[in-house]
Amino acid sequence: MEVLKGRVWKFGDDISTDLIIPGKYKFKTIDFNELAKHAMEGADPKFASKVSKGGIIVAGENFGCGSSREQAPVVVKHAGVSAVVAKSFARIFYRNSFNVGLPVVECPEVVDRVKTGDIVEVSLREGKIKAGNKIYSFKPIPTFLMTILEDGGLVDHYRKRGGFVWEREPTK
Amino acid sequence: MGLTLAEKIISRKIGRDPSPGEIVVLPIDAAMAHDGTAPLMIKSFEDMGAKRVWDKKKAIFVIDHISPSSNEGTSALHKMMRDFAKKHGITLYDVGEGICHQILPEKGYVFPGGVVVGADSHTCTHGAFAAFATGIGSTDMAAVFASGRLWFKVPESLKVNVTGKLKRNVTSKDAVIYAIGEVGADGATYKAVEFTGNTVKGMTMDSRMTMTNMAIEMGGKTGLIASDSTTKEFLKGRIDVPFIELSGDKDARYSDVLEVDATSLEPQLSCPHQVDNVKPVSEFEGKPVDQVFIGSCTNGRLEDLRIAAKILKGKRVKARTIVMPASREVMLDALREGVIEELVKAGCAVGVPGCGPCVGGHHGVPSQGEIVISTTNRNFKGRMGCADADIYLASPLTAAHSALNGMFTVPEGD
Ligand code: SF4
Numbered sequence: 001m002e003v004l005k006g007r008v009w010k011f012g013d014d015i016s017t018d019l020i021i022p023g024k025y026k027f028k029t030i031d032f033n034e035l036a037k038h039a040m041e042g043a044d045p046k047f048a049s050k051v052s053k054g055g056i057i058v059a060g061e062n063f064g065c066g067s068s069r070e071q072a073p074v075v076v077k078h079a080g081v082s083a084v085v086a087k088s089f090a091r092i093f094y095r096n097s098f099n100v101g102l103p104v105v106e107c108p109e110v111v112d113r114v115k116t117g118d119i120v121e122v123s124l125r126e127g128k129i130k131a132g133n134k135i136y137s138f139k140p141i142p143t144f145l146m147t148i149l150e151d152g153g154l155v156d157h158y159r160k161r162g163g164f165v166w167e168r169e170p171t172k
Numbered sequence: 173m174g175l176t177l178a179e180k181i182i183s184r185k186i187g188r189d190p191s192p193g194e195i196v197v198l199p200i201d202a203a204m205a206h207d208g209t210a211p212l213m214i215k216s217f218e219d220m221g222a223k224r225v226w227d228k229k230k231a232i233f234v235i236d237h238i239s240p241s242s243n244e245g246t247s248a249l250h251k252m253m254r255d256f257a258k259k260h261g262i263t264l265y266d267v268g269e270g271i272c273h274q275i276l277p278e279k280g281y282v283f284p285g286g287v288v289v290g291a292d293s294h295t296c297t298h299g300a301f302a303a304f305a306t307g308i309g310s311t312d313m314a315a316v317f318a319s320g321r322l323w324f325k326v327p328e329s330l331k332v333n334v335t336g337k338l339k340r341n342v343t344s345k346d347a348v349i350y351a352i353g354e355v356g357a358d359g360a361t362y363k364a365v366e367f368t369g370n371t372v373k374g375m376t377m378d379s380r381m382t383m384t385n386m387a388i389e390m391g392g393k394t395g396l397i398a399s400d401s402t403t404k405e406f407l408k409g410r411i412d413v414p415f416i417e418l419s420g421d422k423d424a425r426y427s428d429v430l431e432v433d434a435t436s437l438e439p440q441l442s443c444p445h446q447v448d449n450v451k452p453v454s455e456f457e458g459k460p461v462d463q464v465f466i467g468s469c470t471n472g473r474l475e476d477l478r479i480a481a482k483i484l485k486g487k488r489v490k491a492r493t494i495v496m497p498a499s500r501e502v503m504l505d506a507l508r509e510g511v512i513e514e515l516v517k518a519g520c521a522v523g524v525p526g527c528g529p530c531v532g533g534h535h536g537v538p539s540q541g542e543i544v545i546s547t548t549n550r551n552f553k554g555r556m557g558c559a560d561a562d563i564y565l566a567s568p569l570t571a572a573h574s575a576l577n578g579m580f581t582v583p584e585g586d
Contacts, residue, residue, distance in 0.1 A: 014357060014358070014446065016552045018550075018552045018553065018554050018555055019552070019553065019554070022554050022559075023208075023531050023532055023533055023554075023555075023557075024532060024533060024557060028243065028245035028246060028249075029245055030211050030212055030215060030249070042553060042554055042559065061358055062357060062358035062361065062391065065357060065358065065391070066293065066550065066552060067208075067292070067293050068209060068290075068291055068292050068293040068295075068307040068308065068309055069208065069209065069309075070209070070212055070309035070310040070311060071212065074212075088358060088361060090358070090361065090391065091361060091362055091391070091393055092293055092307050092308065092309060095308065095309060095312060096309035096310075096311070096312070099309060099311035099312055100311065142195070144195075144323075153311070154216070154220075154311045154312070154314075154315060155216050155219045155220050155311060155314070158220040158221070158222070158315070158318070159219070159220060159221055163319075164315060164319060166195070166197050166322075166323040167197065167319070167321065
């Protein structure tokens with residue numbers, strides 16, 4: 001996966017799935033483009049109309065906490081966001097993100113150093129983020145998750161391979 | 173070196189001792205999706221090109237979140253679930269049957285040593301039966317429906333050791349809220365939370381499930397409690413595998429231990445808008461309340477309804493009070509005992525078993541600026557459908573006393 005370069009959208013700690021996509025929408029439709037109009041609505045009501053393709057969300061601790069709704073990473077991705085960088089993620093959100101093909105990166109060091117409007121570059125394979133003239137490192141994403149991501153998420157992964165990577169290769 | 177309860181369950185599945193941080197692939201004993209997550213799971217399953225469900229007996233659908241449906245959009249999603257269930261021959265628990273986390277143990281899907289996945293974050297509830305139970309997303313669930321297996325990172329474990337006798341006005345809900353306040357909303361992220369100690373040992377299954385239910389509110393991957401005679405009694409006649417006693421070893425390695433002294437605990441509240449924003453009820457005594465909700469997979473069980481009925485019997489609530497039993501079984505028991513009658517007479521609005529106001533999807537939505545006391549597990553902004561309502565999480569005891577007085581009330585203690 002190539003280097004992701006984009007404009008930063010900054011958020012705080014504990015951004016819950018209720019803020020990312022309020023529950024009232026998720027029971028009514030699974031049309032992602034419709035749902036994406038409400039992306040991050042609880043935290044910033046105008047986010048979906050402001051963000052342009054390739055934007056990168058940078059947030060604090062525990063991003064995506066709360067419910068297991070996969071609509072959360074889906075709407076973030078469909079709104080045009082290319083990656084989420086946070087100090088930490090809630091576990092289910094983290095898994096879901098790879099499954100829907102949204103790269104998420106834990107890199108606490110960079111978070112407090114950037115603000116909305118900055119441009120950052122994220123190299124997933126190398127485990128590096130460039131912000132201003134500084135480079136920050138993060139623990140590289142496990143290989144089997146990179147495979148899923150590069151296949152475009154778990155659905156395309158299975159279509160392409162007729163099985164799941166974790167059944168074939170020892171997982172690292 | 174001994175094993176934590178989580179490690180023990182995993183080791184029985186993989187035939188060797190696991191180490192924390194390691195990725196393992198586990199066979200699944202029960203897989204559940206509800207109306208909030210099943211539609212997307214069906215879409216992923218079909219988009220993957222998967223043909224059949226790996227095991228019809230282990231895959232379960234529940235319609236509980238918007239149940240019965242309140243609008244056409246939701247009805248279409250419910251229909252999609254019914255069609256899929258019929259096509260693949262899997263069991264679907266339809267409207268009125270209750271909340272997924274109550275139904276699964278009642279119907280015998282959960283047993284000690286089992287691995288349970290649910291497309292719902294409160295799947296950790298089932299750990300009360302010494303099962304390794306965790307929430308996953310819809311596409312992960314599609315993978316399970318297709319293959320019956322899934323990858324997991326072996327978690328470290330955080331021990332929450334509760335000892336001593338709880339005061340008369342303090343319940344397991346207060347204990348777990350207190351623990352969340354201490355650990356923090358993300359203090360147990362990626363970890364299993366193992367509840368131990370003589371207080372937990374002395375609790376009913378209803379009370380234990382309240383604790384494991386809220387493990388996710390400290391970020392936990394699962395909540396766990398050792399299985400014993402209380403577990404066995406509950407599961408009798410429900411499960412078709414042999415019951416086993418499982419517990420964490422004395423010399424197991426825990427990443428942290430939180431000691432909770434039950435004897436000194438006071439009734440607790442989770443204050444807006446974070447579950448770990450914990451304060452004693454006494455700080456709010458006398459504050460007016462607009463709506464009280466007693467129900468959910470946290471506190472909608474028979475024991476909780478009994479508590480409410482006992483307090484409200486022969487009296488009249490001063491705040492709008494909604495009660496929803498967690499399942500049909502709970503409702504039937506509560507009907508037989510006269511509990512429902514007392515609640516209805518006291519002015520409560522008693523609804524169909526299901527999630528109800530907990531998730532703010534279809535009814536019981538508070539208005540702007542209103543104050544809600546709820547026995548549920550989340551008080552995030554907008555959780556009950558209105559971003560400008562303040563939700564306080566409490567025990568059913570505190571909720572019922574507050575409903576009666578129309579204001580925050582510390583239940584009578586010792
Ligand atoms: S009762 Fe509330 S927390 Fe429990 S499953 Fe339903 S919506 Fe989720």
